[in-house]
Amino acid sequence: xxxxxxxxxxxxxxxxxxxxxxxxxxxxxxxxxxxxxxxxxxxxxxxxxxxxxxxxxxxxxxxxxxxxxxxxxxxxxxxxxxxxxxxxxxxxxxxxxxxxxxxxxxxxxxxxxxxxxxxxxxxxxxxxxxxxxxxxxxxxxxxxxxxxxxxxxxxxxxxxxxxxxxxxxxxxxxxxxxxxxxxxxxxxxxxxxxxxxxxxxxxxxxxxxxxxxxxxxxxxxxxxxxxxxxxxxxxxxxxxxxxxxxxxxxxxxxxxxxxxxxxxxxxxxxxxxxxxxxxxxxxxxxxxxxxxxxxxxxxxxxxxxxxxxxxxxxxxxxxxxxxxxxxxxxxxxxxxxxxxxxxxxxxxxxxxxxxxxxxxxxxxxxxxxxxxxxxxxxxxxxxxxxxxxxxxxxxx
Numbered sequence: 599x600x601x602x603x604x605x606x607x608x609x610x611x612x613x614x615x616x617x618x619x620x621x622x623x624x625x626x627x628x629x630x631x632x633x634x635x636x637x638x639x640x641x642x643x644x645x646x647x648x649x650x651x652x653x654x655x656x657x658x659x660x661x662x663x664x665x666x667x668x669x670x671x672x673x674x675x676x677x678x679x680x681x682x683x684x685x686x687x688x689x690x691x692x693x694x695x696x697x698x699x700x701x702x703x704x705x706x707x708x709x710x711x712x713x714x715x716x717x718x719x720x721x722x723x724x725x726x727x728x729x730x731x732x733x734x735x736x737x738x739x740x741x742x743x744x745x746x747x748x749x750x751x752x753x754x755x756x757x758x759x760x761x762x763x764x765x766x767x768x769x770x771x772x773x774x775x776x777x778x779x780x781x782x783x784x785x786x787x788x789x790x791x792x793x794x795x796x797x798x799x800x801x802x803x804x805x806x807x808x809x810x811x812x813x814x815x816x817x818x819x820x821x822x823x824x825x826x827x828x829x830x831x832x833x834x835x836x837x838x839x840x841x842x843x844x845x846x847x848x849x850x851x852x853x854x855x856x857x858x859x860x861x862x863x864x865x866x867x868x869x870x871x872x873x874x875x876x877x878x879x880x881x882x883x884x885x886x887x888x889x890x891x892x893x894x895x896x897x898x899x900x901x902x903x904x905x906x907x908x909x910x911x912x913x914x915x916x917x918x919x920x921x922x923x924x925x926x927x928x929x930x931x932x933x934x935x936x937x938x939x940x941x942x943x944x945x946x947x948x949x950x951x952x953x954x955x956x957x958x959x960x961x962x963x964x965x966x967x968x969x970x971x972x973x974x975x976x977x978x979x980x981x982x983x984x985x986x987x988x989x990x991x992x993x994x
Contacts, residue, residue, distance in 0.1 A: 720775035736761025741788035808891030811840030
């Protein structure tokens with residue numbers, strides 16, 4: 599590709615511009631801990647055990663893991679993070695990251711909280727998206743049975759209708775608020791049920807613009823084909839197609855279940871295959887950007903650079919509302935802040951919820967940082983280098 603935008607993810611001054619020296623030192627300690635597999639394993643178990651026993655560790659968590667990876671315990675708490683990100687031209691997605699109890703009452707409570715995030719996002723240019731997980735709104739066991747072609751009881755049928763109604767209510771609210779809404783991807787054994795709901799919502803609410811986005815996990819070897827097929831159906835039916843691309847979040851679980859149940863694993867054979875399909879999906883989406891909206895949810899530097907090149911190749915403005923780069927709060931600031939500095943549309947997922955109820959989310963973040971090759975080491979190295987850079991400046 600001939601065009602190469604002038605961007606570097608090695609500019610640490612930009613990457614950590616929002617961090618004070620004290621905050622950098624705190625990041626150093628956090629990523630030094632996450633970089634140690636044993637510390638992650640023991641620390642996660644201790645934190646969960648302490649909360650279960652009612653020990654007073656909430657303050658400690660707020661000053662460490664929770665404070666780094668989450669915006670606060672409620673929407674109001676997140677305002678400080680929203681304001682800091684906005685100062686550096688980074689948008690926010692408020693991500694309610696509490697896993698419910700699995701009953702109808704908790705499903706309704708989750709739906710009502712996500713409605714609040716849509717209401718908060720409405721009309722705020724710093725919050726162009728809302729997001730939800732379908733398993734926060736209904737029983738994944740029922741979706742699993744549906745995908746497997748099993749018969750539902752009358753009670754299960756009623757529960758599933760309630761789930762579909764909650765999904766529709768959220769998408770309708772986003773449409774009314776002119777807020778884009780992302781539907782997260784989940785496990786393969788009920789993802790097709792989620793897909794069906796997502797495409798029904800797109801057909802209903804994406805007639806004039808891209809409101810509803812489905813998520814595609816490119817670590818699945820069938821996902822590139824599924825993306826293209828879903829887009830072609832959208833073209834035939836005449837609605838905007840919303841695609842959020844990620845590599846994926848359930849690799850170990852997917853492989854274990856496939857082995858236990860004796861079916862072929864849906865996961866790519868190698869990381870290189872995932873990278874190849876992710877980048878091919880970027881190229882496909884940009885080639886067809888006239889009919890779709892794209893959110894690239896990636897912490898991979900090469901994929902982010904590729905997307906900047908594709909924007910240039912197709913003559914798309916860096917601020918075009920059809921294309922966003924997305925990363926998680928507390929991670930890959932070298933990517934997010936440098937992209938935003940160059941004028942690209944960048945959003946950060948800002949998780950929130952009561953500390954003790956967000957522990958499953960924090961546990962996954964810690965485990966992912968240790969399991970993704972080099973992720974925590976990379977973050978740790980960047981923080982160390984920025985601390986050294988600042989010390990050198992002060993000595994001059």
